[in-house]
Amino acid sequence: MAERSWWSRLGNGLVENLVYLFFCLFAIGVLLHLAAMVLSNGSSGTSEGxxxxxxxxxxxxxxxxxxxxxxxxxxxxxxxxxxxxxxxSIPDPGFGQRVLLFGPPLLGHLIMVVVMFLLWRIAATQRRGDPFIPANGRRLGLMAALIGVYGLAADPVKDLADRALVAGTAAARLVRFDYLPDLRIIGFALLLGALSAIFRRGAVLRRDVEGLV
Amino acid sequence: MPADEEHHIVVHLDRLLDERGMTLTELAEKVGVTLANLSILKNGRARAIRFSTLSAICTALDCQPGDILSNAP
Structure with a gap:
């Protein structure tokens, strides 16, 4: 294998570290949501309306x-x-209300943490010089599935949580369930799924060609 | 076929080279294949061989494909 140039190594390292940074940021987001859900007193509950x-x-x-x-x-x-x-806003939410308030965004952050972790693993294989492996195809497929689930389910979950929060109160009539999935996210997930299929096919083809003289 | 599936093809390049007093390096030069790839073939680590490579080896060693490869189940 040809020795890679310093800017190629720098670029690969940069990409990997950037992805790792986003992974950490989303992980911190999860921790913050968890902390808010478990520890918050009444006043902080109003931050998620x-x-x-x-x-x-x-x-x-x-x-x-x-x-x-x-x-x-x-x-x-x-x-x-x-x-x-x-x-x-709910000025003094109980624990159940905090779960309903912070649960949906927490789920979104969790999905993004997993997606970023998978992307980080892919970037690591790129830095090691061999990204075209079947495992990366599977990782891309899993990322596509997670993003697709997020695009399809994020709004309904949030709306259901909102409805549960206001059920039986005077505010119930203000919350309306309008489900329209974000087609950009769904489209991106489909694109990623197609790329995953192509990637896996390419990895199989490469495996077949390896050892050909 | 899975790439790591077992096979029973035996490569007889060693014997053919001995009989002709030729080194692997000389064969690689004649065939136009890298020494590394030819070494992979000689040591039985190749998974596949191009017809063009087989044909070139046959020409260089003045033999038939059956002299180079055999199946030993």
């Missing part, structure tokens, strides 16, 4: 009384309209 979302209409299902205070804000020459979302 419930988005009162729904389409692009400016909250058409709210009574006039609800929306009266959410009019237009004039800031300098710009007119900024408060969008179709508002946040419902």
């Amino acid at each position: 419930i988005a009162l979302a729904g389409g692009h209409d400016p909250m058409p299902w709210l009574d006039r009384g609800d929306s009266a205070e959410w009019g237009l804000q004039r800031i300098g020459p710009l007119v900024v309209e408060l969008g179709p979302q508002a946040r419902l």
